[in-house]
Amino acid sequence: MRSNVLKFIEKHKLLKEGQTIFVAVSGGPDSMALLHFLWEHRTILKINVKAVHVHHHLRGDEADQDATYIERYCLNYHIPYMKKDVDVRGYAKQRNIGTQLAARELRYQWFEELVDENSRIATGHHGDDQVETMIMMSVRGRNPLKAVGIPAFRKLGHGAIIRPFLGITKQEIEHYCNDVSIVPRRDSSNSSRNYTRNRFREDLLPFLKRENPNVHLHMQRQQEWCSEDQQFLMELAEEILPTLMLSKNEQNVTISQRAFTKINMPLQRRVIHLILNYLYGKNSxxxxxxxxxxxxxxxxxxxMNGEHYLPNSFLFRRDYDRCQFLKIEQETLVQTSEELAIPGSIALGDWFIRAHVTEEQDLNEADNQIILDLEQVQLPLTIRQVLPHDRMLCRGMSGSKKIRRLFIDRKVAHNERNDWPLVVDKMENILWVPLLHRSRVANVNRNTLKRLVLTCRRQVVDVED
Incomplete structure (x- = not known):
């Protein structure tokens, strides 16, 4: 294992002489092995090593014991140690996000504060993590234009994050811990099937390893090659984009349709990606x-003519050769658009929508549910708010109906309409207006094998004087 890790570090140029490496330590076997490895090899690698721990305060006494364990270990080995206490639940509530995402954001915010040009954060991600991540991203419908899997090196602020263990497996790490007499902490949440990653780890990873014990090496190679190809194609798109452009400002990019359709499809996709990223900025x-x-x-x-509404108050308009991406009045357009994982859930404002799949046949829709034929649903599903020209193929009706008209008929208060969530499929068919109406698209029938059940809950806030 030691030689494989050193070769991986050298191949990917993860370390430079004289750097300070902050090892992110949770107390588990992966991070403890990484801390021990880098501390043991600090002289050979000519680096300084410090341990850093983020206390999330999510698991009560168990988390407190993790922090105490790490601190004592570092004292015994005379390893410099730093700890950061964060309020994950408060941050999650403030940002209206899940606790896992909140914990990650708070960790990385601190990491970014720590690193500079002469230091890096090291995390214990390993080859099995890489396999799980890449499979999960594929199953969930990852954006093909974004990075694949876990990078060995990624910039963070003025420094970088490195993953020296991506070339080895979890089993090798466990053997290393035994060899060097590390008795790590075990996070009880890692065995909970409530988390998607744990289900992939328990159900899928053993099968893949039985088929090919070196699957982690093949996945790592795929991650590296795809990332390099992606970077090359994106650089080509950046060179081509100015030749297509008719005009550009912060709220409007106009390109030539004729020039655009002459370039290859992979570059077409990336040109649109670059334009949207430019207009959306950090809110892509x-x-x-x-x-x-x-x-x-x-x-x-x-x-040759038409319009398509984009999230966050943008519009695509084609007018013969002129194709415009432009900002329009915000109050008339959708403010939020998020993909709904299956299984999974999304919280938008005071709305909560959950998706799960079942093979149970005798199901009746509750008032706050819709049941769909999974094989007929065009995935992925997106939760967004209403657009001006939205129409729906309503169940029990012929033709279609405007969503704005539906709001009026159901006497939805005007100030609630812009925040009311819609469930739409890949082709922008509206499948469900929660609590109001269901679409006739992808209805279940006697031949349906798998049923997609969507359930919504709306939080009612009591207002006190």
């Missing part, structure tokens, strides 16, 4: 690839 929607497909369809179709 996570479902960017869905909108890229929709814009591509309008760009390449025979009909």
């Amino acid at each position: 929607p996570s479902t960017n690839f869905i909108h890229i497909e929709q814009v591509l369809h309008m760009m390449n179709r025979e009909h």
Whole structure:
């Protein structure tokens, strides 16, 4: 293991002489092995090593014991040690996000404060993590234009994050801990099937390893090659984009349709990606690839005019050769668009929508549910707010109906309409307006094998004087 890790570090140029390496330590076997390894090899690698621990205060006494264990270990080995206490639950509530995401954001905020040009954060991600991550991203429908898997090196602020263990397996790490007499802490949440990653780890990873014990090496190679190819194609797109442009400012980018359709499809996708990233800035929607497909369809179709609404108050408009990406009045457009993982859940404001799949046949829809034929649903599903021209193929009705009209008929207060969530499929078909109406798209029938159940809950806030 030692020689493999040293070769991986050298191959990816993860360390430089004289650098300070902050090892992110949780107390588990991966991070403790990494801390021991780098501390043991600090003279050979000519680096300084410090341990850093983020106390999330999520697991009560268990988390307190983790922090105490790390501190004592560092004292015994005379390893410099730093700890950061964070309020994950408060931050999650403030940002309206899940606790796992909140914990990650708070960790990385501190890491970014720590590192500079002469230091790096080292994490204990290993080859099995790489396999799990890449499979999960594929199953969930990752954005093909974004990085694949876990990078061995990634910039963070003025420094970087490194993962020296990506070339070895969890089993090798456990053997290393036994060899050097490390008795690590065990996070009880790692065995909970409530977390998607744990289900992939327990159900899928053993099968892959039985098929090929070196699957982690193949996945690592794929991650490296795909990332390099992606970078090369994106640089080509950046060179081509100015040749297509008719005009550009912070709220409007106009390109030539004729010039655009002459370039190859991989570059077409990336040109649209670059334009959307430029206009959205840091607020680029996570479902960017869905909108890229929709814009591509309008760009390449025979009909020369049309409009397509994009998230966060943007519009794509084709007018013969002129294709505009432009900002329009915010109050008339959607403010939020997020992909709904299956299984998974999303919280938007005071709305909570959950998705799960079942093979149970005798199911009746509750008032706050819709049940769909999974095989007929065009995934991924997106939760977004209403757009001006949204229409729905309503169940029990012929033709379609405007969502704005539905709000009026159901006497939805005007100030609630812009925040009311819609469930839409890949082709922007509206499947469900929670609590109001269901679509006739993807209805279940006697031949349905798997049922997709969507359930919504709306939090009612009591207002006190």
